[in-house]
Amino acid sequence: MGGPVRVVHYLNQFFGQIGGEERAGVAPNLRPGPVGPGLALQAALGKEATICATVICGDNYLAEREREALAEIGRLVAQEKPDVLVAGPAFSSGRYGMACGAVGSFVARSLGIPAVTGLHPENPAVGMYRKRVFIVPTGPTAAKMVDAVRAIAPLALRLGRGEDPGAPEHGGYLPRGIRAHRWSDRSAAERAADLLLARLAGAPFESEVPLPTYDRVPPAGPVDPRAALVGIVVEGGLVPAGNPDRLESARTGRVGLYSLPAGDRMPAGQYEAVSGGFDRRHVGADPNRLLPLDALRRLQWSGAIGRLYPHYHTVVGNGADTATVDQSAREIVAALRDAGVQAAILTAT
Amino acid sequence: MTPQFGAMSSVEQLALHVGRFPVRAAQAADRTELTGNGVLRIAPSELCALVQAEFPALHVSLDLVHPGDPVRIVHALDAIEPRFKPEAGCAFPGWTGPVVPAGEGTVLALDGVAVIVSGRPAGAQPAQVEMSGPGAAYSPFAATINVVLTCEAPGMSPADFDRAVRLLGLRVAERLGRAAAECGRPPAHTETFRLADARTGQAPPAGDLPAAGYVLYVQSQGLLRDTFLYGRSAAQLLPALLHPNEVLDGALVSGNYVIGCQKNPTYLHANNPVVGELYRRHGRELIFRGVIVANEESGFAGKQAVARRVARMAGLLGWGGAVVTKEGGGNADSDLMLACRYLEAMGIRTALITNEVAGQDGASQPLVDFTPEAVAMVSAGNIDAEVDLPPAERAVGAGAGADWQKAMRVPLARLYCATNQFGWGRLRAVSV
Numbered sequence: 001m002g003g004p005v006r007v008v009h010y011l012n013q014f015f016g017q018i019g020g021e022e023r024a025g026v027a028p029n030l031r032p033g034p035v036g037p038g039l040a041l042q043a044a045l046g047k048e049a050t051i052c053a054t055v056i057c058g059d060n061y062l063a064e065r066e067r068e069a070l071a072e073i074g075r076l077v078a079q080e081k082p083d084v085l086v087a088g089p090a091f092s093s094g095r096y097g098m099a100c101g102a103v104g105s106f107v108a109r110s111l112g113i114p115a116v117t118g119l120h121p122e123n124p125a126v127g128m129y130r131k132r133v134f135i136v137p138t139g140p141t142a143a144k145m146v147d148a149v150r151a152i153a154p155l156a157l158r159l160g161r162g163e164d165p166g167a168p169e170h171g172g173y174l175p176r177g178i179r180a181h182r183w184s185d186r187s188a189a190e191r192a193a194d195l196l197l198a199r200l201a202g203a204p205f206e207s208e209v210p211l212p213t214y215d216r217v218p219p220a221g222p223v224d225p226r227a228a229l230v231g232i233v234v235e236g237g238l239v240p241a242g243n244p245d246r247l248e249s250a251r252t253g254r255v256g257l258y259s260l261p262a263g264d265r266m267p268a269g270q271y272e273a274v275s276g277g278f279d280r281r282h283v284g285a286d287p288n289r290l291l292p293l294d295a296l297r298r299l300q301w302s303g304a305i306g307r308l309y310p311h312y313h314t315v316v317g318n319g320a321d322t323a324t325v326d327q328s329a330r331e332i333v334a335a336l337r338d339a340g341v342q343a344a345i346l347t348a349t
Numbered sequence: 350m351t352p353q354f355g356a357m358s359s360v361e362q363l364a365l366h367v368g369r370f371p372v373r374a375a376q377a378a379d380r381t382e383l384t385g386n387g388v389l390r391i392a393p394s395e396l397c398a399l400v401q402a403e404f405p406a407l408h409v410s411l412d413l414v415h416p417g418d419p420v421r422i423v424h425a426l427d428a429i430e431p432r433f434k435p436e437a438g439c440a441f442p443g444w445t446g447p448v449v450p451a452g453e454g455t456v457l458a459l460d461g462v463a464v465i466v467s468g469r470p471a472g473a474q475p476a477q478v479e480m481s482g483p484g485a486a487y488s489p490f491a492a493t494i495n496v497v498l499t500c501e502a503p504g505m506s507p508a509d510f511d512r513a514v515r516l517l518g519l520r521v522a523e524r525l526g527r528a529a530a531e532c533g534r535p536p537a538h539t540e541t542f543r544l545a546d547a548r549t550g551q552a553p554p555a556g557d558l559p560a561a562g563y564v565l566y567v568q569s570q571g572l573l574r575d576t577f578l579y580g581r582s583a584a585q586l587l588p589a590l591l592h593p594n595e596v597l598d599g600a601l602v603s604g605n606y607v608i609g610c611q612k613n614p615t616y617l618h619a620n621n622p623v624v625g626e627l628y629r630r631h632g633r634e635l636i637f638r639g640v641i642v643a644n645e646e647s648g649f650a651g652k653q654a655v656a657r658r659v660a661r662m663a664g665l666l667g668w669g670g671a672v673v674t675k676e677g678g679g680n681a682d683s684d685l686m687l688a689c690r691y692l693e694a695m696g697i698r699t700a701l702i703t704n705e706v707a708g709q710d711g712a713s714q715p716l717v718d719f720t721p722e723a724v725a726m727v728s729a730g731n732i733d734a735e736v737d738l739p740p741a742e743r744a745v746g747a748g749a750g751a752d753w754q755k756a757m758r759v760p761l762a763r764l765y766c767a768t769n770q771f772g773w774g775r776l777r778a779v780s781v
Contacts, residue, residue: 131712167781179707179715179731179778183486188702189622189772192672192727196700197634199725200559200670208777209703209726212714250474250608251733251762276474277679279571281507319608319678319762321708321733322717 005049005160009038010087012096016056026058028072044153053080059095070106084160089118089148092140101129114159118148134173223342231309231341236349237274237316249276253324256314265294277318278349361545361552365594368536369460370529375413383532399520404513412497412745421741422478426466428614431459433526441519441599443580452594457529463493466518467746468500476609476765484738487767553632559669561635568645568676575604588643588658593624607677610767622772645684660691670698682718693722704729704768730768730776
C-alpha cells in the first residue's frame with residue numbers, strides 16, 4: 001500500500017476559523033487542506049499523512065439538527081475517500097466534544113472509516129462515544145493543543161494504515177470497554193481457583209469481566225387503562241405458522257409485526273414460536289399462552305382496558321446481545337408511539 | 350446385577366480410582382475390543398443396536414473421526430467419555446444400571462475418546478466440532494477420537510427421541526469402557542481422588558487453610574433443557590450436597606441442548622475442571638468441602654429461593670469461599686448473580702466463571718444481569734464473536750451434507766463447548 005494516509009479533519013466553527021459563538025449555527029462545509037489546528041496536526045503527521053480536507057460545522061447546528069448534519073458531513077467526508085477521520089481535539093468542551101463524538105461515531109459506523117478524537121477524560125462525550133471512536137486523553141483546554149495533536153497523530157497513522165492500534169495503554173487512547181478475545185495460558189477453571197484463593201488470602205485480585213452498567217430508566221407515568229390504547233409485545237418469536245418472514249431463532253435484531261386476529265383468542269394451529277431458547281412445542285396448540293389474547297379480549301369487553309392496538313410486535317431473545325435488543329426496542333417504541341399506543345404489555349419466555 | 354454394598358467408607362476415606370487407557374486410533378472391526386497397542390476396534394452393528402429393543406424406530410449410524418481429520422461434526426447433542434466400573438457394573442447410575450452412590454471404587458476410562466451423539470430434535474440449538482483448521486482450538490473434542498452416533502427417527506415423539514439417544518450414547522460409552530476392562534491389561538495410569546491425605550490416610554489438618562466448595566448450577570427447564578442427577582431430572586431438585594467424587598463418577602448426565610458454545614456435556618461433568626482444580630489445591634491451599642448442585646429454575650421467585658438455600662447450605666458447611674458456575678446464559682446470569690449475592694451476604698467469598706454476550710463487535714454489555722457483589726469473575730469468552738471457518742472435506746452427523754462442508758463464518762455460539770463455563774478452555778475476553 002503506497003502513498004501517504006489520507007486524513008479528513010473535523011472542526012467546529014471556532015477552530016475552523018469561521019467565527020465564535022455567533023456562528024455556532026453554521027451548516028457543514030468543506031475546505032481543502034488543513035485549517036487552524038489542522039496545521040499543527042499536519043506537522044505532527046509529517047510526510048506520512050495528508051490532511052486532504054477539513055469539514056467544519058457549527059456546534060449548535062449539529063446539536064439541534066443532528067440527523068441532517070451527520071448525513072451532510074458523512075457525504076462530504078465520503079467524497080474525500082479518507083483512510084481516517086480526526087475530530088477536534090475538543091478538550092473539555094461539552095457541545096464540541098459531543099459533536100466530535102457524534103461525527104466520529106457516524107463516520108465509523110456508516111462509512112467504515114476509523115475515527116479518532118482528543119477529549120479530556122472527564123468530558124461527558126467520553127462515556128457516550130468511547131466504544132465507537134478512539135479517544136486520546138488530553139488536558140482540559142486548548143492551551144495543550146500541540147501536545148494533543150502530537151498524541152493523536154501516531155494513532156491516526158496506525159488506524160489510517162489499517163494497523164492494530166494496540167491495547168489502550170500502548171496505543172495512547174482511553175479504554176473503550178470493548179471485549180476482545182485472547183488465549184490465556186491457563187484454563188478458566190485454574191484462573192477461577194486462583195481468583196478465589198487470592199480473595200480468601202486478602203491478596204489483590206482483578207476481575208476479568210467488567211460489571212455491566214445499565215441505564216436506570218425512570219418508569220413512565222401511570223395511564224388510566226380504561227381509556228388507553230394498549231399494545232402487546234411478545235418475546236419468543238411468535239409468528240404466523242410457516243414463519244413467512246423467516247424470523248431467526250436466535251440472536252436476531254429483526255422485529256416481527258403481525259395483525260391480531262379479530263376474534264376472542266389466538267386460534268390454534270395458525271401460529272408458531274420460533275425462538276430456540278425455550279420448549280416451544282405447545283405454542284402452536286395454544287398461542288394464547290404466549291400472547292394472551294383471550295385474557296386481553298376479556299379485559300377489553302369488561303372495559304378494564306380501552307382498546308387493543310390491532311397489531312403485535314415480536315422479538316426473539318435467546319442470546320441476543322444488549323445492543324441488538326436496544327435497537328429492536330427503539331424500533332418498536334417508535335412504531336407504538338406513532339400509532340398512539342399509551343401502554344404496552346410485554347410477555348416473555 | 351445386584352449392587353454390592355460393602356462397608357461404608359468415611360467421607361475422607363472415600364476413594365475413586367480412575368484408571369485410564371490411552372487410545373491412539375479407532376477402527377471399524379468385527380468385534381469391539383481394545384488391542385495391546387492402544388487401538389480401539391469397534392463393531393458398528395453391535396453398538397448401533399444397543400437401544401433397538403426399546404426403540405426400534407431409531408436409525409443409528411456410526412462414524413469414527415480422528416483429531417486432524419478434515420471433518421466437521423454437526424448437530425452435536427451430548428458427548429460422553431467411555432467408562433466402565435468393573436465392581437459396580439454401571440458407570441452411569443440411574444441410566445445404565447441401578448442408582449448406587451457414585452464416587453467410590455474403580456472406574457476405567459478410555460483416554461482420548463468421546464462418544465458424540467448427533468441428532469436434530471426440534472428446538473435443539475445447532476453445535477459443531479471442527480476437527481482441524483482454525484476452529485479446532487475452540488472445542489475439547491477436536492483433540493479426542495470421536496465415535497459419532499448419528500440418530501434419526503422420523504415420527505418418534507420428541508420425548509422418546511430424547512430418551513432414546515441419551516440411553517444409546519450412555520450404553521455405547523459403557524460398552525466401549527468395558528473393552529478396557531476386558532483387554533486383560535492394567536490401566537496406563539490411575540488417578541485417585543480422596544479427601545484424606547494420601548500419606549497419612551487422615552483428613553488434611555485444616556490449620557489456616559480456608560474451607561472452599563463448588564456451587565454447580567445445572568439447567569433443568571424442560572425437554573432438551575434438562576440435566577439429570579442419578580437418572581432423575583433436576584427440575585424439582587432442591588440444592589443437593591455431593592462428594593466431589595460423585596461428580597467425577599457419572600452422577601450427572603446432560604440432556605441440555607443450550608447454545609452450542611455453552612454446553613456442559615456429560616464428558617465435562619465427569620471431568621469437571623473446577624472439581625479437578627479444587628482437588629489439586631486440597632490440603633495445600635484450601636480444604637475442599639464438597640459440591641452443591643443446584644437447578645436454574647425458570648421463574649425468578651424459584652431462582653431466589655434456590656440461591657438462598659445454596660448460601661445457607663454453604664454456610665452450614667463452614668465454607669469460606671466458593672467457585673460458582675452456571676449452565677447456559679441469559680436467565681442463567683440471574684442465577685449466578687443471585688447465588689453470588691447470597692453467598693457473599695453469608696460471608697462466603699465467591700469466584701464466578703461466565704461467558705459473555707458482548708455482541709459481534711464486543712461493544713455490548715457482557716452480561717444480562719449483575720449484582721455489585723460480583724467482583725471476581727473469570728471470562729470464558731464472548732459467544733457473539735465471529736469465526737471464519739474454511740471448508741471441510743467431510744461433514745459427519747445428522748443432516749450432514751454438502752451445505753455443511755462449505756466455508757462459513759459463524760458466531761462462536763455454534764462451536765461446541767467453545768465458551769464452556771466449567772472452565773475447560775483458555776479462551777477469554779479482555780477490555781480494549
